[in-house]
Amino acid sequence: ALTLPTHDFVRYTLAMFWIMAFSSATHDIAADGFYMLGLDTPQQAAFIGVRTIFYRIATIASKGGLVIGAGLLQEHGYPVASAWSITFIIAAAFFMALCLYHFFVLPYPIADKSAPFNKGKSFLAEYFRILTLFFRRKDILIIICFFLFYRFAEAQLVKMVAPFLLDARISGGLGLTTTEVGFIYGTVGVVALMLGGLFGGYVIYKKGLKFWLWPMVLIMHLPDLIFVYLSHAMPQSLWLICSAVALEQFGYGFGFTAYTMYMIMVAQGEYKTVFYAIGTGIMALGMMMPAMASGWIQEMLGYKNFFIWILITTIPGFVVAALVKIDPEYGKNYKKEPRR
Known part of the structure; x- marks a missing residue:
């Protein structure tokens, strides 16, 4: 990209985007590690669930808030370039303020210390040694399969929900407007997703991950039937469509909590941040590969048969859930609350 025959500012901008993406990914790993080090199971x-809520709020603020801010500046007479420059300067100042706040306010967990490192070996040798520790686990195949296939159906579904809602009815879609889809999927759906994650975290805290794994698997996958109904019934009621999407998104948020907690469980050990980062990478692969094929599959099958296909592809999620081994006490609140 840096060799493209274009203006220098484009190449410099692309380079800066790369640096920002690298920094963001690195910060993600550090934030996940801090979460695991600073809190007990x-x-x-x-x-x-709270973490998921704030992640979603940040996503909405960055994707919507920055655009709205730049748009308002343009409406007040600022050129496009100046409007976006001011917007990004404000965002940068905000993050600098957050950086200072976190530096002085965040606690320093006792467990937050350097992991054992063999100084007699090169950095790459030590890196690959730690990497291989993760893949030497006796149940590694089951772990990888769980990471890849627990959300196999949802990875395909999530990419086709918005097109299904937007496409004309003659094409098998529901023919909604962009504004309606933005409200249903971008607002109501996101709120339902966050509530599902919040509730999922609460119930695991009360009864543990093993107790809730199968209810979460069922509640995550069974609402996929909703899209089979919508594609066949083609309802006109916006309220009905909105409720259906909200129910499906709540189930997804609720079931995804089990996935995240399992990743945290697998990452336990002296290199938990590294292990969690590996799990996150495998998770991303498990989302990317099915999602890449979802559009082609939908074009081949049509929406009605595509959503039936989605139901069939939930089977791997049930299989991997049956194979994983989880301590019955994992995630459960072991501290007895005082009686009043």
């Missing part, structure tokens, strides 16, 4: 379960 029951607290991780209790607050995992």
Whole structure:
């Protein structure tokens, strides 16, 4: 990209985007590691939904808030370039303020210390040694399969929901407007997703991951039937469509909590941040590969048969859930609350 025959500012901008993406990915790993180091297992379960909520809020603020801010500046007479420059300067100042706040306010967990490192070996040798520790686990195949296939159906579904809602009825879609889809999927759906994650974290905190794994698997996958109904019934009622999407998104948020807690469980050990980063990478692969094929599959099958296909592809999620081994006490609040 840096060799494209274009203006220098485009190449410099692309280079800066690369640096920002690299920094963001690195920060993600550090934030996940800090979450695991700063909280014990029951607290991780209790607050995992809260973490998801703030992640979603940040996503909405960045994708919507920055655009709205730049748009308002343009309406007040600022050129496009100046409007976006001011917007990004304000965002940068905000993050600098957050950086200072976190530096002085965030606690320093006792467990937050350097992991054992063999100084007699090169950095790459030590890196690959730590990497191989993750893949030497006796149940590694089951772990990888769980990471890849627990959301196999949802990875395909999530990419086709918006097109299904937008496409004309003659093409098998519901023919909604962009504004209606933005409200249903971008607002109501996101709120339902966050509530599902919040509730999922709470119930794991109370009863543990093993107790809730199968209910979460069922509640995550069975609402996919909703899209089979919508594609066949083609309802006109916006309220009905909105409720259906909200129910499906709540189930997805609720079931995804089990996935996240399992990743945290697998990452336990002296290199938990590294292990969690590996799990996140495999998770991303498990989302990317099915999603890449979802559009082609839908074009081949049509929406009605595509959503039936989605139901069939939930089977791997049930299979991997049956194979994983989880401590019955994992995630459960082991501290007895005082009687009043």
